[in-house]
Amino acid sequence: MTNIDQSIPTVSAKRARIPAFAFVLTTCVGVIGSTSLALGPIAPDVARSLGADVPAVMTASAAFGLGTAASAAFLGRLIDRHGPRRMLATALLLLAAGLGGSAVAPALPFLVVAQLLVGMAAGIALPAIYTLASVIAPAGRESETVGLVLTGWTLSMVAGVPLSAAIADFAGWRTVYVVVAAATLIACAAVRLAAVREDSGGKATSPLAALGVRGVAPLLAACAAFMAAFYGVYAYIGDHLHAVLGLPVSANGLVAVSYGFGFGGAVFLDRLIDRFDSGRLLPLIFLAVAGIYVSMAAASGSYAAMLAVVFLWGLANHFGLNVLILRLTALDPARRGAIMGLNSGVTYFSLFAGTIGFGAAYASTGFFILPLAAAVLMLAAAFSAALAPR
Helix, strand or coil: CHHHHHHHHHHHHHHCCCCCHHHHHHHHHHHHHHHHHCHHHHHHHHHHHHCCCHHHHCHHHHHHHHHHHHHHHHHCCHHHHHCHHHHHHHHHHHHHHHHHHHHCCCCHHHHHHHHHHHHHHHHHHHHHHHHHHHHHCCCCCHHHHHHHHHHHHHHHHHHHHHHHHHHHHHHCHHHHHHHHHHHHHHHHHHHHHCCCCCCCCCCCCCHHHHHCCCCHHHHHHHHHHHHHHHHHHHHHHHHHHHHCCCCCCCHHHHHHHHHHHHHHHHHHHHHHHHHCCHHHHHHHHHHHHHHHHHHHHHHCCCHHHHHHHHHHHHHHHHHHHHHHHHHHHHHCHHHHHHHHHHHHHHHHHHHHHHHHHHHHHHHHHCCCHHHHHHHHHHHHHHHHHHHCCC
């Protein structure tokens, strides 16, 4: 009788359906991802319009990253006080306002300030989304739910970036921000109207207090190494293909598509994660990512081989991010918002550090060394993840 009773929750968990609200969260991630990636393809048009050069225009992208990191780290704690759904809806309204400001920017300083506002909104929205994903996930299908939400990043890479470039060519760069702002408002309405259970009315935990939760520090250290490796390598693949392999700039688009398909395709395998202990699985995933980076260094002289490795890279990174979020949100449910805020803050600070640090290495030695350096970082990530209590 004991065995039968214990098996009943397992069967029901397998049959539990992932809430439709998960698709709303996926759309929110896609909108935020498109926002963060939109400026790159349209930067030349923005520069001509505002009378600046492209590097100056990209300071707006840096402002976005800085705003995201700062607000995620210091304001993510408000998610625990007011509830993730309410904070997500508020952040999406702020995001739409920043996008509207970007669309009407008369000069570069105005655009930089508007993108800083957009970044601050994204820094609240992302941890709220990840917190909601963990809250609504049916028992036994946590990784599938989180994985589904993460496919929003695939939407932004595979569809958002090319669509932004096409809209800019057809109707001008300002229209890109108008369209994304409209999509943001639609997503905000869907979030506000949805009937979702959520935990609210808790305490707003300080970032230092959240950092003191047992297991948070080693997992955030793993996150820092994981993200610095990704952004450091991804930032320079395009220039390597163009400058060393002699490929046109358009070849970079296929790299993004290959990575996006790998990242999104992993969602069909996410259910396998729920069958294993995520604490033991995360270091193994990070070791697999390290191996992929070594393969990338070996394949760096061939475009076809690079596309194949990049697909596997996206697949493995999806699993790594999925399990990392599961581990972090499970450490202290009462402080999920603050912990996920720290996670997003570390992610965007790592973007800055990885891009700068790997850029110096790329300028002095070339691309080959970058995946090897990333592999070393992933070994550090695996070690840190293994130190975190399960």
